[in-house]
Amino acid sequence: MTAVLEVRDLQKTFGAVVAAKDINVTVNEHEIIGIIGANGAGKTTFVNMVTGYLKPTSGHIEFAGRNIIGLPPRAITTLGISRSFQVPQVFMSESVFDNLMMAYAITEEKGMGLLSPMYNDERAGRVDAHLDRYQIVEYRNATASTLPQGVRKLLDIAMAAVSKPTILMLDEPTSGISVEEKFGLMDVIMEALRQDNTTVLFIEHDMEIVERYVSRVLAFYQGQVICDAPTAEALVDPGVREFVIGEEYHRTRTENGNGNGNNRDDDQGSTDNA
Amino acid sequence: MQELIVILVDGLVFSSYLFMVAVGLTVIFGVMKILNVTHGSFYAFGAYMSATLIGAYYETDLPEFGGFLAIFAAALIIGVFFGVVLERCLLRFLYHRDEHIIVLATFAMFLVLEDVLLMIWGTDPYYAFEPMALLGSVDIVELTFDVYSLTLIGLAGVVCLGLWLGLTKTKWGKLLLAVIFDREISQAMGINVTVVFTATFVIGAIMGALGGAYIAPTISVSPGIGVEVIVLAFAVVVIGGMGSIPGALIGSLLVGISRAAAVHKFPEIELFVIYAIMALVLAIRPEGLFAPAQARKI
């Protein structure tokens, strides 16, 4: 196993609030890791720090043989860590096709290439193949703002995956998605990413999703990683059961929870559902 | 020493003047998120109306000090009339549009009103110095200042205090603060935003008109005074933080005193200095001095 991402002694404070404390994580190639934790536990803060949106107060994040702390998101993306968002970040007034066209063009063109026409038939072919892989072909010409939530999430993730990143971080891919659709959605995402051998870290509240797709779990509680273990082990860990899963686990099982109670994440100042 | 006092007094007078015109602009922006170019017209109409009423008043044999009432009457008439007409007949149709479009619409209205002003009052300047002459002048450390200009400082103080009390101590003021803070939530809580908008716009318009009306006795009221004042008010509001009343106060003081200093020390940079301060403040604090920092949202 080769380590692709090393996080050491990561700290983040907002004034008196400690959003991340002593985080030490090593991510290996081709791993699928689930990040779990209650609201405000520091999951999104962690993702925001690794992808350059937030600068840690202290610590090291090593990727591709260098410390990436202080680099802006665009540089980290170019190096090979991509992300999707809890609230999909897409070009709302454009069609699904044009969204991906833009994503491909920005990813593929550098320097003077930026001044060549964005549209060309080969690129359109790649966009269509990508649409097919994420099974959103039927929405090809639909405007992003009119898409159902699940499709918009897929589009967001598909755009993040265009650059074939080494690591893709998904911030709650299934939040706001009905229970019946969740597994279908995850199947599509995971299959698409598997083809590129992408290492995936995703934030998730639904333990059934975690159990099914993840080989290793990082459990967050009050800004700290309280458990880092293979899935089966982590889900029976007493700390995890007490501080992370709690009643949630039972609720999603027994009530077929509609996903409203447990999928909003308000990690201190770093995310917002606005 | 003398020079310092001159700069300070002139600066305070000019700051008060700036505050009078900027505060209405910032209140309107705070509540309605509209950058109102027509504010310059309110100012100009206020000045003309005031000059006319003062002139008419001193044609009569009524007591001399009553002339001051003419100033406030002018501000009320202009503010209420234009405030209601503009908000009800124009702006409310544009609330759903892009903020730039609304600015442009008020700019268009400003152009229209510039000519309406000429149609009513013509191109010749108006003078209404009676109230100023009435108050005479006063000597401060061997320097002569006219008392009327000094009362402007008092007026600005009263307006500032009045707004502060009105906003923090009255029910109406609290409603207004709620709308400034979050329009949608306020609406959901049952605040009638339509009424709040109209009232705010009228209050802002009265402020603008009062600025013009009160300054009228000290200047020659002539075409083009609105063009000049609106950019000054913009500068003050942007420096202080758009929508912030304390910001307007500090912004006025900063700009007023700097300009007074420039006028006395380096007259060649008088115009330049105001915008240089604005650019400098924005470069350091992009949202102005008093605007709350906002977290970016993912």
Add this chain to the structure above:
Amino acid sequence: MRYVDKTVIGLSIAFVVLVFADFFMAEWMRFIGLQSLARGAVALGLLVLWRTGLVSFGHALYFGFGAYTAAMLTLIGFHDAFFLVFAGTLSAGVLAFLLGFLLRRYRAIFFALLNMAFSMILYGVIVKTEELGSTDGFSLGPPTFLGYAPEGEAVQTALFLFTLVFTYIVTVGVHLYMKTTLGSMSMAVRENEIRVEYLGYSAEKVIHVKYVFSGLVAGFGGAIIALAIGQVDPDSMANWTVSGEFVFITILSGIGNVGATYIGALVFELIRTYAFEYAPQVWQFILGGSLLAIIMFLPDGIWSLFSRFRKSEG
């Protein structure tokens, strides 16, 4: 598959027609045409910014800077139109490049007003500089064209042709540029900067590029107007109302098509010229009234009339 670009064809036809018309049209028409081309070019820069989601209330800065650069060069003996316009354009571009480092951090109303602040600084400097004629400005003689020194009406004919050639090149260039990746990023930045950053490109860089371009064309327009009128002065070149007029033209034109900016500028010039000639007391009234009418009833600008017409035809 190579499809034929209708806009390029339309612009080319208009170009050829105008080149021929130049030799026959009445002097006043040519003057209005010249003004429209120059102001249309400035509006073209604003259109590019607008598509990126930004509106500037201060492009009189670059317009005035270009105009005064060209005019000041005539004071020290340069009269060649190519050189003067090139210098005006370039100096405004350099200024935009420098200020761009600051302005690219701003959005929405702050961007608009910071631009205005800078333009008012220039205005203040010009007004206070006696050497530049203060509020009266100063005159400049007729330009020459690479040794050709026309006189009388021929000056305007030559200048019109000169302007036409350059605006044609710039406009077709902009149109083609909009289809490139960098050009298309206008949309991306307007719609979602976060996504642009996470796709690996700097939204601020995109804005900076567009900003420099808008500065270049505004400087170009300013230099042309200075040569066309033979006079520069701060109130018609650098005051904030001039910036307002440029935004006015952009609104009038709509941002649907690069060619529309010239039509918008022409309509603006016609309204202004005729209102000023036949109703000098109410020309601002008419100007403001038409702007309001456009905002209320034609939110996508004049160009939307054409597209509507085309739609109902097909």
